[in-house]
Amino acid sequence: MATSMKTSTKSENIPVSCEIEGSVVTGFEKIAKDDIQDKFDCPVETHRGHVTMTIPICESPNALDLQCVDNLYVIIYQQENMGFTGNKEEDLKTIRAIVPLLNWQLGLEVWSKFIEFLHPVAFEPQKLEVPENLESASAIGPEDRDKTDTATTDCQAQNDNEETDTENHYDPSLPKFRASCNRTGSNHSFQSPDVSVQFGGAIQDYFGWNVDLKNHDIEVIVNIIDDTVRATIALTKSSLHRRDITNFGQTTLRATIAYNMLRMCAIQPGEVVCDPMCGTGAIPIQAAKNWSEAVHMCGDIQPAAVAKCQNNVNDVNSKRQLEGQTNIKVCITRWDVTNLPLKDNCVDVFITDLPFGKRSGSKFDNRKLYPDTLKELARVCKQGTGRICLLTHDRRTIQRAMHSVSGLWKRGRFLWTNIGGLTAGVFMLHRLTQSNKQPTST
Numbered sequence: 001m002a003t004s005m006k007t008s009t010k011s012e013n014i015p016v017s018c019e020i021e022g023s024v025v026t027g028f029e030k031i032a033k034d035d036i037q038d039k040f041d042c043p044v045e046t047h048r049g050h051v052t053m054t055i056p057i058c059e060s061p062n063a064l065d066l067q068c069v070d071n072l073y074v075i076i077y078q079q080e081n082m083g084f085t086g087n088k089e090e091d092l093k094t095i096r097a098i099v100p101l102l103n104w105q106l107g108l109e110v111w112s113k114f115i116e117f118l119h120p121v122a123f124e125p126q127k128l129e130v131p132e133n134l135e136s137a138s139a140i141g142p143e144d145r146d147k148t149d150t151a152t153t154d155c156q157a158q159n160d161n162e163e164t165d166t167e168n169h170y171d172p173s174l175p176k177f178r179a180s181c182n183r184t185g186s187n188h189s190f191q192s193p194d195v196s197v198q199f200g201g202a203i204q205d206y207f208g209w210n211v212d213l214k215n216h217d218i219e220v221i222v223n224i225i226d227d228t229v230r231a232t233i234a235l236t237k238s239s240l241h242r243r244d245i246t247n248f249g250q251t252t253l254r255a256t257i258a259y260n261m262l263r264m265c266a267i268q269p270g271e272v273v274c275d276p277m278c279g280t281g282a283i284p285i286q287a288a289k290n291w292s293e294a295v296h297m298c299g300d301i302q303p304a305a306v307a308k309c310q311n312n313v314n315d316v317n318s319k320r321q322l323e324g325q326t327n328i329k330v331c332i333t334r335w336d337v338t339n340l341p342l343k344d345n346c347v348d349v350f351i352t353d354l355p356f357g358k359r360s361g362s363k364f365d366n367r368k369l370y371p372d373t374l375k376e377l378a379r380v381c382k383q384g385t386g387r388i389c390l391l392t393h394d395r396r397t398i399q400r401a402m403h404s405v406s407g408l409w410k411r412g413r414f415l416w417t418n419i420g421g422l423t424a425g426v427f428m429l430h431r432l433t434q435s436n437k438q439p440t441s442t
Contacts, residue, residue: 018057018110021232022069023050027417027426028260032068035263039066057106061113063235067259067290070239072114073221073232076107080228088189095195095222096202098229107233114235117217119173125207176212178219179203185226195222244285246315247308253282253353253391257419261351261389262287264413264428269293271348276337276377277301281309281330283351285316288328297331299340306334338372342380350377350388354398366394370401378408378431386431387412393424408432 024032029046036044036053040062044053052075055063063072077098084091104123112121179200183192199222204211209218219234241254262283267273271294275283278298288296300306310332317327335341354373355366370392377388388409392398402409412428 015106016056016058017054018060018106019052019054019075020060020063020110020235021050021052021073021075022063022066023071023073024069025049025254025257025260025417025419027415028068028257031260031263035068035260036066057110057113060110060235064114064240066240067286068256068263070241070254070256072235072240074107074110074235075230075232076103077101077229077231079230082227082229084188084227086187086189088194091189092194092198095229096198098231099199099202099206102231111218111233111235115217115237117175121175121218170210171208174207174209175217176210176215177203178211178213178216180219180221181224182221183224185224187226188224195224244289244316245280245282245312247280247311249280249305249308251353251355252280255282255286257391257417258283258286258353259290261391261426262290264426265349265351265387265389267291267294267349271295272297272346273349273351274298274342274347274380275352276335276340276350276373277352277354278309278332279305279353281312281332283353284309284330284332285312285328287351288313288330289316292326292328296329297333299333299335299337301334301336303334306332338369338376340376340380344379345382345386347377347380348382348386350381350386352388352390354390354392354394363394363397366397367400370394370397371404374401374405374409374429378405381431383431384433388429388431390427390429391417391419391424392427393419393422395425398425398427402427402429 022032022036026049029048029051032051033044033046036042036051040053040055040059042053042055044051051069053063060074063069079098082094084094108121108123179196181192181196181199183195199220200211203209203220219237221232221234223230223232239254239256241256244255245252262273265273267287273284273287273291273294273296275281275287275298278284278300281298284296284298287294298309300309313328313330313332320327333341354370381388390398402411408431409429410432412430414428415426417424417426
C-alpha cells in the first residue's frame with residue numbers, strides 16, 4: 001500500500017464546469033428538470049431515476065439547496081459500448097482497467113467543496129504495481145440496495161492477513177473510502193458484488209486510500225447499465241429528503257416527493273394551501289419553506305400525527321433561527337378530512353398523501369374515505385381555479401372515487417411513481433365551477 005501521495009500543482013487544468021447527477025424518485029424526473037433549470041439556468045438531462053446537470057464547479061455546492069433530488073454525485077467517467085466479452089475474468093479486468101482513466105482531478109475538486117477533510121487529497125497516486133491475479137486484490141463485500149439486481153458493497157480485506165496489513169498501514173492523512181456498484185441488465189457475466197470487489201480493490205491498489213466500511217470520506221460508485229459504464233463520486237453522505245423531518249411516523253412521506261408534488265400545483269403568492277391529512281408534516285413544511293408568500297394550513301385526525309407535525313415545524317424553525325432565517329408559518333389543526341371546519345370556497349390548493357391501505361388504513365375503508373374526501377374538498381376548494389394533488393397506491397379505489405364526483409372535478413396531470421417499492425399514482429384534479437351537488441348516477 002502506498003504510504004504517501006504526490007500533491008499536484010496542475011490546478012489550472014481543472015475544467016470550469018462539472019456534470020452533477022441527482023437521484024430522483026422515479027416519475028418525477030421531468031418535474032425535477034424544470035426545477036433545476038429554473039434555479040440554475042443550465043443544461044439538464046433526464047434519465048430513469050436521476051437527472052444530470054452541467055454547472056460551474058464554483059456553483060456546485062448550491063446544488064445542496066435543491067429540494068427535488070435525494071442524493072448528489074459528480075460524474076467522473078462515462079463510456080458506452082464497453083465491449084464486455086461474456087468472459088467473467090476478462091470483463092472484470094476491463095472494469096479494473098478504467099480506474100486510472102477516471103477524472104479524479106475533477107471529481108476530487110468537486111468533492112472537496114461538499115465534504116470536509118483535514119488534509120489535501122491528491123489526485124495523482126504513487127505508482128503501484130497492480131496484481132495480475134484478480135483474486136489477490138482487496139475485496140468488497142456485497143450489501144444489497146434494492147431488488148432489481150442493484151447491489152452496493154463495502155470495501156473490505158479479502159482475508160485476515162490482508163485485514164491486519166490494512167490496519168497496520170492506516171494513514172490518517174489519507175481519506176477513508178468505500179466502493180459501490182449499481183448494475184442493471186441480464187446479459188452480464190458478472191454480478192454486482194463481483195464488480196465491486198474488483199473495482200474497489202483496483203482503487204485501493206491505485207491510491208492506497210484507507211478502507212472503511214461505514215465511516216468513509218469518499219464513496220466511489222460504478223454504475224453499469226447493459227454495456228454502458230458510468231463512475232461517480234458521492235457528494236452527499238445521506239439522503240437530502242431527511243433534512244427537515246426529525247419526528248418520523250409509520251408512513252412519513254419523503255420531503256423530496258412532497259416538494260415535487262407541490263411543484264405540480266403551480267402555487268401562486270397569496271394562495272391558501274392545505275394538506276388535510278398531513279401526518280408528520282412533510283408536505284406543509286416543504287410548502288411553507290419554498291412558497292413562503294402563500295398561506296399554509298394542515299391537519300390530521302390522529303392526535304399523535306398532529307403533535308409530530310408541530311414538533312417537526314418547531315425543529316425546522318429552531319434550525320432556521322440559528323441560520324438567521326425567518327420562521328416558517330403553518331397553521332396546524334386536528335380535524336376530520338370528511339368534515340373540515342372551513343368555510344366554502346376558501347382554499348386554492350389541496351395536496352395530500354392519501355392512506356394507501358397498506359401500513360395505514362385499509363383498502364376497505366378507502367372505498368368510503370376517498371369519495372367522501374373528494375366531496376368535502378370540493379366544498380371547500382375555490383371553484384374554477386382550485387386544484388388538488390393526490391398521492392395514493394390504491395389506484396382502483398381512487399379511480400372509482402374520481403368517477404363518482406366527475407361533476408365536481410376535472411382530471412388533469414397524472415404520473416406514476418415508486419413509493420417504498422409500491423407503485424403509486426399522483427393525480428391532479430381541477431375544481432369545476434358547477435354546483436357541489438352530487439351528480440346523478442347513470
